[in-house]
Amino acid sequence: MEPNSRETGGNALDILELRKVNKRFGGVHAIKELDLTVTQGTVHGLIGPNGSGKTTTFNVISGVFPPTDGQIFFGGRDITGLPAYEIARLGISRTFQIPKVMGRMSVLDNVMCGYFAKTKTEAADTFLHAPFRASRQERAMRERAMEQLAFVGLERSAGRWARDLAWADQHLLQIARALATGPKLLLLDEPTAGMGAEESARLEALIRQIKEQGTSIILIAHDVKLVTRSSDVVTAIEFGAKIAEGLPEEVKNHPKVVEAYLGTD
Ligand SMILES: Nc1ncnc2c1ncn2[C@@H]1O[C@H](COP(=O)(O)OP(=O)(O)OP(=O)(O)O)[C@@H](O)[C@H]1O
Numbered sequence: 285m286e287p288n289s290r291e292t293g294g295n296a297l298d299i300l301e302l303r304k305v306n307k308r309f310g311g312v313h314a315i316k317e318l319d320l321t322v323t324q325g326t327v328h329g330l331i332g333p334n335g336s337g338k339t340t341t342f343n344v345i346s347g348v349f350p351p352t353d354g355q356i357f358f359g360g361r362d363i364t365g366l367p368a369y370e371i372a373r374l375g376i377s378r379t380f381q382i383p384k385v386m387g388r389m390s391v392l393d394n395v396m397c398g399y400f401a402k403t404k405t406e407a408a409d410t411f412l413h414a415p416f417r418a419s420r421q422e423r424a425m426r427e428r429a430m431e432q433l434a435f436v437g438l439e440r441s442a443g444r445w446a447r448d449l450a451w452a453d454q455h456l457l458q459i460a461r462a463l464a465t466g467p468k469l470l471l472l473d474e475p476t477a478g479m480g481a482e483e484s485a486r487l488e489a490l491i492r493q494i495k496e497q498g499t500s501i502i503l504i505a506h507d508v509k510l511v512t513r514s515s516d517v518v519t520a521i522e523f524g525a526k527i528a529e530g531l532p533e534e535v536k537n538h539p540k541v542v543e544a545y546l547g548t549d
Contacts, residue, residue, distance in 0.1 A: 296360070299324045299469055299500045300345070300376075305354030307340050307524075314340040315351070316525040322469070327491060327501045329515030329532060331508060333544050337524035338504045339381060342471045345502075346378050347371040359468070375468035381477055381504075383454035385461075387447030391438060394446050394457055395429040398464030432460040436490060452483040459490065469500045476507055488514060508545075512536050520544070 300322040307315040315337045322328045330338050344351045347368035356364045363371055377398075386394050433439045436456040441449060446457060455475050462470055472491070476484040484507065491514050495501060505511050511518060512532040520528040520541045528538040535541055 295321075295323075297324050298322065298357075299359060300502075301357040302341075302345070303355045303357070305341075305344060305351045305356065307337070307344055307349075308352045314524050315344065316523070318354070318521070318524070318526060320519055320526075322500055322502060323517070324500055325495070325498060326516040327495050327503055327514050329511035329518035329535075330502055330504045330521070331506075331511055331518060331535070331541070332521040332527075336521045336544075338521065339473055340524075341521075342378060342473055342502070342504065345371075346376055346471060372465060372467075375466075376471065377462040377465045377467040377469075378471035379455065379458040379462055379473055379475060381474040383451070383458050385446040385449070385454050385457050387445065389446055390442065391433065391444050391446050391449065391457055392426070392429055392442040395432050395460045395464050396425055398432075398461040399425045399429065429460075429464060432464050435463070435493075436460045437486065452479045455479070455487070456490075459494075463494070463499075467499060469502070470494060471502050471504075473504045474506065475503070476505060476510060484510060508536055 298321050300320070302318055302320040305315055305318045306313070318341065320341070330341065332338055343349055345356060347366055347370065350365040354364070355362060358371070358374060358376060361374070363374065386397065389397075430439060430442060433442055436459055438453060438456055438460060441453065446454065449457060455477070459472070459475065476487050479487065488510055491501060491503065503511060503514055515532050517530065518532045518535040519526060520535050520538065522540070522544040527540040527544060528535045
């Protein structure tokens with residue numbers, strides 16, 4: 285991103301800014317006038333009961349679909365309505381609540397796809413026109429992919445088919461693939477879904493390490509304790525609208541948040 289591409293006039297420390305974002309699906313108003321600011325280098329928790337609009341928020345940020353109205357700025361640049369591949373190229377990558385891995389590919393190849401997604405044109409050109417350089421480049425990618433797998437603790441599964449991995453490991457694989465693009469902002473959607481206590485603790489430690497490496501994170505999780513421990517700031521939404529924001533403990537105990545959660549099972 286060019287340094288002079290800042291279009292918001294906002295705080296240079298804010299990596300992401302949503303301004304009055306709305307998303308409607310026919311009669312369903314899934315996100316309502318949502319303002320959200322994520323500060324560079326932080327973990328920003330996003331909580332809310334089922335159906336409150338958390339994943340839809342990720343979808344509009346990552347370009348799965350555009351917001352109905354409102355604006356989204358990333359690193360000061362207006363990214364509203366850009367296609368998903370362009371947003372990924374600019375430095376936002378994500379994982380999904382239900383892991384999306386390429387089941388009939390090896391775990392290692394899944395991560396390598398992350399690199400290709402980032403350097404698509406360049407890589408295709410190299411492989412077509414300079415096969416020797418390509419094999420060198422592929423070796424380097426392979427090494428980096430192995431490092432990424434080691435980082436999430438999956439190096440020993442590198443040669444297995446992705447579909448043979450346990451559910452928790454598929455979540456870890458998604459994270460390795462997302463990190464392979466070298467994102468500035470990582471969107472984690474329920475990364476501990478379906479995990480036991482030990483696996484969740486491992487994931488929590490991983491979130492800390494990713495943050496320490498300088499990557500900003502937005503974390504969606506039903507596990508409010510995980511969000512409270514991992515986040516610098518938490519935003520709570522209900523029926524698509526913000527109901528509280530601030531330090532994790534404050535938000536967790538906010539009357540509107542308590543009510544929103546008690547009102548659900
Ligand atoms: N593609 C879509 N088409 C129509 N309605 C949708 C679509 N995606 C989400 N919705 C609706 O938008 C609302 C918000 O859904 P969303 O998945 O964002 O909530 P959530 O907070 O992520 O829920 P959960 O915690 O259960 O994952 C819901 O009413 C949902 O049915």
